[in-house]
Amino acid sequence: MVVSPESALKKPDFYQSKKILMTSPILHIGSSVSILNPFEYVQTDRKVYFPNQEALAKGLLAQGGRFFNDYIQAIEERQDITKLLKQAFGSEWWKAKDTQGCPIFPKEAVSQKLTSERITDLRPMIRNGMGQLFIPGSSIKGAIRTAVAYYLLKHADRFQLPASKRVSEIEEKLREKLGKINQHQQKFLDDELFMDSLFSEFHLTYQERNFPGKGPNTDFFRAIKITDSAPLLEGKIKTKKGQEIPVNIPVVAEVVVSSRFSDYLAKYKASIYTEMVRNVQTEFTITLDTEMLSWFTHKQGMKLPFNNLDELLQICQEFTQEQWDYEHDYWQEIKNNPQASGKNLDFNYIREFYEPEKCPYSLRLGWGSGMNGTTIGLCLDDELREDIRDTCGLKAPGFEAPKSRRTVMNTKGEIKFVPGWVKFKNLQD
Template sequence: MMVASNLILSKPEVYETKQIQLTSPILHIGSAISKLSPFEYVATNKRVYLPNPEVLARAFQQRGRLNEYIRRIESQEDQDLTSLLETTFGDNWHNKKDSNEEALFPKHTSSLRWTQQKITDLRPMIRNGFGQLYIPGSSIKGAIRTAIAYHLLKHADKYELSRTQQLSEIEKKLHETIGQIRQRPKFADDKLFMDALFSEFNLIYQGKNALGKTSLQNLDFMRVIQVTDSEPLIEIRVTHKKGKPHFYNLPVTAEVIIISHWEGGKAKYKAPIYTEMVRSVKTKFTISLNKTMLSCFTPKNKIPFETIDDILTICQEFAQDQWDEEHFYWKGIKNTLNAKDTNQQPISLNFDNIRDFYQPEVCSYNLRIGWASGMNGTTVNLLFDPELRKEIRDNCSPRKAPDFEAPKSRRVVALSSREIKFVPGWVKFQEV
C-alpha cells in the first residue's frame, strides 16, 4: 500500500547538538584540592611527579620503610622525598610498580618541569576519576552563562529588561550594599540581578502553565543548554614535515607570576604560583540545546538565543570586550628589566610577548575559561563604571588599591628561563 508523501510525519527536532573542538595555548582548571604540600609531589630537575598515594604507601610498607615515610611527613623536616625514594626503590623509582603491578607514579600524572625555581605549594589541575586531565563541562557552561548575562545587560533595551535589571539600577544597588558584598562576594550578584535575568520566566506546556515545583533552578533557562566534559587531555606527539616534533596536551608545571604595577605603569613582581597546566590544548566536547524545553519558556524575547550558533556568537562578543580591555592594560604596563622577585633574585619583567599576543584588534578566541580568567572573565564587571569596579575590588580584596584600576593585577606564565611568554585561559571553538 502506498502512503502519500504529504502524510508522512517527521520527527520533531528536540535537540540541536554540536561537537566542538577546543584549542588553547595554555590552560589551567583548578581542582577540589587547591594546592599540594611538598610531600604530595616529587620534583626532579626535569619532571614533577604526582604519586598514587595508596600504592606508594603500600610499596613503602612492603619494603619496610613506611614508618620512615610517615616520620618525614609528620616531622616536616626533610620535604624532599627523592632521597628516600632512591634509597628504597633505586634510581628508577619513578617507573616502579608495587607487587600488584600498579605504578607508584602513573605516567599520566607527571608533568614537564618548566621552572628552575623551588616549587612550593603546587597548584594541581583537575583530573577525572581515572586520574586524567580534562576540562569539566561545568567550567565551560559557567563561562557561557557569564557571557549570556553580560550580553543581556549590555543590550538591555533590545531584550526589554525591567527597570531593576538596567545597569544604572544595578550600579545604584551595588553602591548601597557595597559593605555587604565582602561577606559573600561570589554570590552577591545572584540576588542583585543574576536570578532575575535567568529565572524570571514561566514554563508553558501545551498552552498551560507547567505543573510541579517552580524553584529558581526549574525556571532557569540555562537548563536548556547541556555541555559535556571534554575528552581527556592525553599528550599527543606529532612530527612535522621537517621532522620537528610538536606536542598537544603537554602537561607542564610552570611558574605563574602575579604581575601588578606601580604608579606610572612600571611593572611590579608580586608573587609566584607554581601551577600544573596544559600547553597546546586540543580536545573535544559536545554542546546540546533542548529546543523543546526552550520553547516552553516565556517571555521568549528575553532569551537571547535560539540556536547553538547564537550562543557561540554571544561568547565571541564577551571575549572581544575582554580582549579590548587586556590590550589596553598591557599597552600601559612598562617593562621592568631589573626587577627582583620575592627571594630578591633578579628577574626581567619584559612583556613584549604578551603585548604581541594582544596586538590584533580582533579577538580570534571564543571565550576565556578556568583559572586566571579573573574578575573580567567571571563577572559582568566590564559593564560597570570604572570607579564602581575599584570600589567592589577594594571591598572584596584584602589588598586594596584605591588609586588604581580594577583589576590591577594579572597572571602570566614564564618559561624555565623565566621569559614571560603566555597568558592562560583563552580558548577557541571550532565545530567538528
Template sequence: MVVSPEFALKKPDFYQSKRIQLTSPILHIGSSVSRLNPFEYVQTDKKVYLPNQEALAKALIKQGGRFLDDYIQAIEERQDIRRLLKQAFGFEWWNATNTDGYPIFPKEAISQKLTSENITDLRPMIRNGMGQLFIPGSSIKGAIRTAIAYHLLKHSDRYQVPSSKRVSEIEKTLRQKLGQINQYQHKFLDDELFMDSLFSEFSLTYQDRNFPGKGPNTDFLRALKITDSEPLIESKIKTKKGQEIPVNIPVVAEVIVSSRFPDYLAKYKASIYAEMVRNVQTEFTLTLDTEMLSWFKHKQGMKLPFSNLDELLQICQEFTQEQWDYEHDYWEEVKNNPRASGKNLDFNHIREFYEPEKSPYSQRLGWGSGMTGTTINLLLDDELREDIRDTCGLKAPGFEAPKSRRTVMNPNGEIKFVPGWVKFRNNEL
C-alpha cells in the same frame, strides 16, 4: 520517587548539537584541592611526579623496615620524599610499582617542569575519575552563563530587561550595599542583584499548561547541555604539511603575578607554580533543546537572547572581544621592569600576543580570566569596580580593577604565555 504524570515534562526530540574542537596555548582549571603538600609531589630537574598515594604506601610496606614509618613522618613534617624514594626503590624510583603491579607514578600524573626554580605550593589541575586531565563541562557552561548575562545587560533595550535589573540600577544598589555585607554575602550578591532574574525568573509553558516557580527548574539554561571535554592525553597530531606537533602536554610552570607602580612601571608580586596543559586540543559537545527553550517565558517580559547554538556562540565571542580589548589596553600602558625584585619583567611577548585587533579566541576559561572573565564588571563604572575590589578583595586604592595579572614563563625564563584563552571550531555532528 515517582513523578506525577501531571508534572512530568516529556522531553522533545528536537534539539541542536555541535561537536566543538577546543584548542588553547595554555590552560589551567583548578581542582578541589588548591595546593599540594610537599609529600604529594616529587620534583626533579626536568619533571614533576604526582604519586598514587595508595600504591606508594603498599610498595613501602612490601619493602619492609622503617620505610612506611619514615613516609608517615615525612607527611607529618611536610617534607620532600625524594631521598626516601631513592632508598626504597633505587635511582629510577619513578618506574617503581606496587605489589599489584600498578605504577606508583602513573603516566597521566607526570608533567614536564618548565622552570629551574624549586617548586613550592604546587597548584594541581582538575582530573577526572581516571586521573586524567580534562575540562569540565560545568566550567565551560559557567563562562557561557557570564557571557549571556553580560550580553543581556549590555543590550538591555533590545531584550527588554526589567528596569530594576539594568546596569544603572545594579550600580546604584552596589554603592548602597558595599561595606554593609559580610564576606560570605559578597559571593552571592550578583545572584540577588541580577543573575536570578536574568536566568531563573521564568515560568514554563508546556502543552498549554503553565508550571510556575523559581530556581534551577526554571533556569532557561536547563535547555543547554555541555559535556566534559575528552581527556587531555598527551599525543602528537599531523599537520596538513605532514609535520608532527605535540598536543596536550602536561607541564608545571612558573606563573608570574604582576601589577604596576603609579608610573605604570611593572611590579613583581609573586610566583605561583601550577600544573597546566600546553597546546591543548580536545573536543566537547554542545546540545541545545530548542523546543524546551521555547517553553520559558520571563515573568517580566524579558526576551531570550538566543534561539540556536550559532547565536549563543556569537554571544560568547562578543564577550571575549570585550575582555580582549581591555587586556590589550592594559598591556599597552604597562612598562617593562628588568630589575623588579630579581625578576626581569619583560612583557614584550605579551604585547605581541594582544596585537590583533580582533580576538582570535572564542572564550576565556579557568585560571587567569580574573574579574573581567567571571563577572560583568566591564559594564560597571571604573570607580565602582575599584570600590568592589577594595571591599571584596585585596585593597589597592587608586588603581584599576583588576590591578594584577597572571602570565606564564617558558623554560628560558621569558614571560611568554597568557593562560585561559581558548578557540572553538565547529566539528558538525
C-alpha cells in the same frame, strides 16, 4: 506496504548539538585541592611526578615496614619524600611499581617542569576519576553563562530587561550595599542583584500546564547541556603539511603575578607554581534543547538572548572580544621592568600576543581569566569596579580593577604565555 519518503513521519528536531574542538595555548582549571602537600608530588630538574598514593603505600610496605612508617611520618609532618623514594626504590625511583605491577608514577601523572626554580606550594589541575587531566563541562558552561549575562546587560533595550535589572540600577544598588554586607553575602550578591532575574525569573509552561517558582527548575540554562571534555592525553597530531605537533603537554610552570606602579612601571608581586596544559586540543559536545527553551517565558517580559547554538556562540565571541580589547589596552600602558625584585618583567611577548585587533579566541576559561572574565565587571563604571575590588578583594585604591595579571614563563625564564584563551571549532561544519 511501502511508505514513500514524502509521507514518512519525521522525528521532531528538538535538539541542536555541536561537537566542538577546543584548542588553547595554555590552560589551568583548578581542582578541589588548591595547593598540594609536599608529600603529594616529587620534583626533579626536568619533571614533576604525582604518585598514586595507594600504589606508593603498597610499594613502600613491600620494601620493608620502616619505609612505610617513614612515609606515614612524612605525611603527618608534611615533608618532602624524595629522599625516602631513593632509599626505598633506588636512583630511578620514578620507574617503581607496587606489588601488583601498577606504576607508582603513572604516565598521565608526570608533568614537564618549565622552571629551574624549586617548586613550592604547587597548585594542581583538575583530574577525572581515572587520574587524567580534563576540562569539566561545568567550567565551560559557567564561562558561557557569564558571557550571556554580560550580553543581556549590554543590550538591555533589545532584550527588554526590567528597569530594575539594568546596569544603572545595578550600579546604584551596588554603591548602596558596598561596605554594609559580610563576606558570605558578597559571594552571592550578583545573584540577588541581577543573575536570578536574568536566568531564573521565568514561567515554565509544559504540556499546557504552568509551573511557577524560582530557582534551578525555572533557569533557562537548563536547556543547555555541555559534556566534560575528552581527557587531555599527551600525544602528537599531524598538520596538513605533515609536521608533527605535540598536544596536551602537562607542565608545571612559574606563573608571575604582576601589577604596576603609579608610573605604569611593571611591579612584581609573586610567583605561583601551577600545573597546566600546553597546546590543548580536546573535544566536547554542547547541546541545546530548543523545545525546552520554548517553555520559558520571563515574568517581566525579558526576551531570551538566543534561539540556537550559533547565536549562543556568537554571544561568547562578543564577550571575549570585550575582554581582549581591555587586555590589549592594559598591556600597551605597562612598561617593562628588568629589575623587579630579581625578576626581569619583560612583557614584549604578551604585547605581541594581544596585537591582533580582532580576537582570535572564542572564550576565556579557567584560572587566570580574572575579574573581567568571571564577572560582568566590564559593564560597570570603572570607579565602581575599583570599589568592588577594594571591598571584596585586595585593596588597591587609585588603581584600575583588576590591578594584577597572571602570565606564564617558559623554560628560558621569559614571560611568554597568557592562560585561559580558548578557541572553538565546530567539527560538524
